[in-house]
Amino acid sequence: MNDTAEPLPPDELAHRLTEVFDLVGPLYRLTQHSVERGAAAEGLSVTVRAVLDLLHRRGPLTVPSMGRALAVSRQFVQRTVNEAAERGLVESVPNPAHRRSSLIRLTGAGRRAITAVLAREHRALRGTGGDLTDADVTACVRVLGELLRLMERADGG
Template sequence: MEVFALVGPLYRRVQRKIELDTARQGLSVGLRAVLDLLREHGPMTVPQMGRAQSISRQFVQRMVNDGAANGLVEAVPNPAHARSSLIRLTDAGRAAIEAAVAREHALLREAAGDLTTADVDTCVRVLGRMLRLFEDVDVNGQAVS
């Protein structure tokens, strides 16, 4: 429970810092999340992105529309499903998300201090185990089968 007591406030503060930083860069948190997902996983459909982030397809679609309007993402044909286009990063979108991630990593490196690689590996192992424990719970509190 001590971990949860720290992770909750930490998550909210980091999320708020990202919101402030991305807003200064002209990105909303939702659009930043879409860009990061595409950076990590390559082209995806809107429904795939919604499932991956446990958020509604409609919200993801709005973020994709914002990204397309700003030249950060584009829709391309999906060879696996003609009715559901793949969304991919444009060069401008890749540059925007890579710059945002670089700024965030630089900021978070300040927190490292005297932490060792073993300290970080242990933390990741503990948090990963906690995440797996609750993998059957949707963000809306609904059980997932």
């Protein structure tokens, strides 16, 4: 193992990144199950939770832009937005940049729902152990960001 600050040679990097993917899959599935249980406590599906979180972080968005951000189809996002709208969590508003593609934004109820979910998740994440440092988390975010960009390019994104 190369413990220096020097960039890894491509073959060694590929092997080390495989270790990351070996952890990301189970982490994603376990997190999804945890989110499902927590979101269900708030009365939200995982998909509605994802849309509300995206709108909370980025502000009003079109359905196609949400699809790109979440790496899912526009149709899937539209069904999820419809579900959230039926529950009064989001609403359509005119889009000054594009007359045919409305912006979707959180309602007050949607903002309260996602704020409650995020607060519960924040409390759970505070229990993370391991004496992680800011540098550890920064490095993790950098590596995962690079892997995401690689996968987006491989997917034609």
